[in-house]
Amino acid sequence: MDTLSYKTISANKATADKQWVVIDADSMVLGRLSSEVAKIIRGKNKPNYTPHTDCGDNVIVINADKVRMTGKKWDDRVYLRYTGYPGGQRKTTPRQLKAKSSTLLVERAVRGMLPKTRLGRSLFNNLKVYAGAEHQHEAQNPTKINI
Numbered sequence: 636m637d638t639l640s641y642k643t644i645s646a647n648k649a650t651a652d653k654q655w656v657v658i659d660a661d662s663m664v665l666g667r668l669s670s671e672v673a674k675i676i677r678g679k680n681k682p683n684y685t686p687h688t689d690c691g692d693n694v695i696v697i698n699a700d701k702v703r704m705t706g707k708k709w710d711d712r713v714y715l716r717y718t719g720y721p722g723g724q725r726k727t728t729p730r731q732l733k734a735k736s737s738t739l740l741v742e743r744a745v746r747g748m749l750p751k752t753r754l755g756r757s758l759f760n761n762l763k764v765y766a767g768a769e770h771q772h773e774a775q776n777p778t779k780i781n782i
Contacts, residue, residue, distance in 0.1 A: 646683045651690040655777035657770070661698040663782065664705060665729075665744055671782045672696060672741075673748035676761050689754065693761045695777055700737035700766040704729060714743070738764040 644650075656675060660668055678684050678691030704712075714727045732740050741764050749755040763772065 644683065646678075646685040646688050646690040648688065650683075651678075651688065652681075652683075653690070654692045655695065655772060655775040656692045657695045657697060657777040657779045658782060659698055659768075659779070660696050660741065661701045662703055665702050665740065668696075668702060668782065669741065669744035669748055672745050672762065675780075676745070676749065676758050687754065689758055689761070691758065691761060693775070693777075694763070695770050695772055696741055696762070696764045697768050697770055698766075699741045699764045700733070702741060737766040 658668070658672060658675075672694050674680055675694050676691045678689070681690065683690060709730045710728055712729055714729070714732065716725050716727070717723055718725065729740055732743070742762065745762055746755075746759055749758050763770065
């Protein structure tokens with residue numbers, strides 16, 4: 636038998652087929668949207684998925700200001716961060732985060748679902764989030780995906 640026909644082919648930077656994708660976040664639940672976006676950025680929806688390589692697509696999320704959360708999460712959920720100084724723990728709710736920047740909520744949710752490594756930090760650069768329906772990536776001819 637020819638053993639070369641059984642070799643598993645791993646994707647690398649040269650062989651990865653990276654596309655541009657648009658996702659409309661209008662009236663979508665934040666967690667469900669973020670998990671699908673993270674899968675697409677990671678490349679887990681492709682047959683040539685390789686865990687240690689950036690083989691996912693570039694994702695454009697539009698209408699991020701119209702994302703919704705179920706229940707009382709707008710006020711009850713708490714995001715914690717630490718400044719590094721004694722007594723420097725800061726608390727933020729999703730409502731305060733959205734008031735600060737309407738795209739920050741989606742970006743933070745997707746970043747939390749990516750790996751916490753060098754690969755995850757570079758994968759996060761494949762995400763572009765816009766508050767409105769317009770984006771500046773028309774030249775890439777993105778395809779629209781319904782989730």
